[in-house]
Ligand code: SF4
């Protein structure tokens with residue numbers, strides 16, 4: 282197995298700092314020495330594909346080439362980066378004339394790429410490389426009685442569907458159960474949060490997130506657990522707007538799975554980015570202390 | 574009241590449209606659509622769209638160029654890929670939506686101050702310049718370029734929470750080897766022309 286180069290993407294250096302602050306120590310605890318991919322550039326997100334897909338593949342190609350030079354695979358915690366890098370990887374390998382041209386351009390600037398890099402999401406690595414038993418064995422403080430709604434969103438489970446089901450994925454629920462939490466039956470787990478639509482067509486974005494929050498509340502979840510910076514951002518930020526628009530206050534914390542894992546592993550609670558939560562976490566701490 | 578004919582005559586259809594979109598979306602299967610409606614019933618955005626995805630595919634297949642490119646649908650598509658993994662004809666519907674967005678941008682047939690193409694372009698520019706995008710600057714540019722100061726005002730409380738929790742900063746992220754990235758972008762661009 283190759284080592285992983287950590288590809289933070291712009292979000293984990295921006296609004297999703299707490300994702301980085303928790304994923305790195307958790308993976309360290311599991312024996313991965315994650316180093317940041319040297320001089321990585323933005324993956325272009327979905328915006329690039331909407332303007333020019335050749336450009337999108339080319340800028341991702343630079344990242345893939347950098348990882349290949351380091352002899353590593355890529356670990357991308359942002360579902361958007363994960364999808365974009367994987368999609369570009371596939372594009373560059375499809376043998377088309379366009380792909381050949383892009384590879385030639387990359388070669389010209391000393392960024393030769395031979396298609397040797399795999400792109401993985403941390404959840405995928407937890408399931409495929411680490412295993413639930415190892416995770417369980419690391420648990421010091423099981424999160425007994427904590428009801429979690431596992432939200433997968435879209436781009437981690439679709440369109441690439443090898444490691445989990447596109448409609449009804451279960452791996453995040455399994456990981457949460459392994460650290461002692463109780464996953465609720467969250468039927469909205471793969472319903473879209475709207476992605477960047479919350480910024481561009483706000484009314485629609487607000488309604489989509491309202492449905493997700495409502496379902497989590499109905500299932501009496503204490504917290505929504507996410508695997509993607511954009512989902513986390515939307516579900517947390519929108520609660521204010523939802524309270525205005527639908528006259529309904531939720532105040533459900535929206536955390537990264539890695540934050541809860543770190544907590545269960547007994548890592549320093551103050552170094553897992555909990556202070557970055559905009560929703561107050563005190564009810565959650567009480568519940569964890571009481572053990573449900 | 575002016576009565577307008579809704580149905581197009583054969584001669585008014587765009588004969589090349591299907592092939593153009595097939596090529597742009599790398600999806601050869603578009604004309605295998607059986608109009609089953611699985612995509613429309615799966616789409617979380619369908620209730621907000623002017624035409625559901627099934628109709629968009631029918632437009633593409635049959636050469637209704639303006640209807641497809643001027644639809645609000647293509648901008649509402651959030652790339653959730655639900656339709657794409659479910660389509661029995663294996664049509665890459667999300668990629669078709671992307672191709673239609675690209676085409677609409679190229680042909681400039683979208684509302685002038687519409688934020689989505691602006692966001693796409695701003696992001697594009699920022700990366701070409703710095704190699705990375707800085708969320709705060711992206712948002713500021715977005716609202717400025719789409720002439721939406723009101724939207725920016727509404728964002729203010731969110732911005733303050735983010736600043737307070739250290740999740741937003743004024744620092745501009747930049748890669749070291751910008752010249753390499755710029756060479757790549759330039760070469761790919763020239764290749765495409
Ligand atoms: S799901 Fe596929 S075959 Fe069915 S209507 Fe949509 S595009 Fe056509």
Ligand code: SF4
Nearest residue numbers: 616650651653654656
């Ligand atoms: S990818 Fe777009 S068209 Fe397809 S289901 Fe999602 S939002 Fe609808």
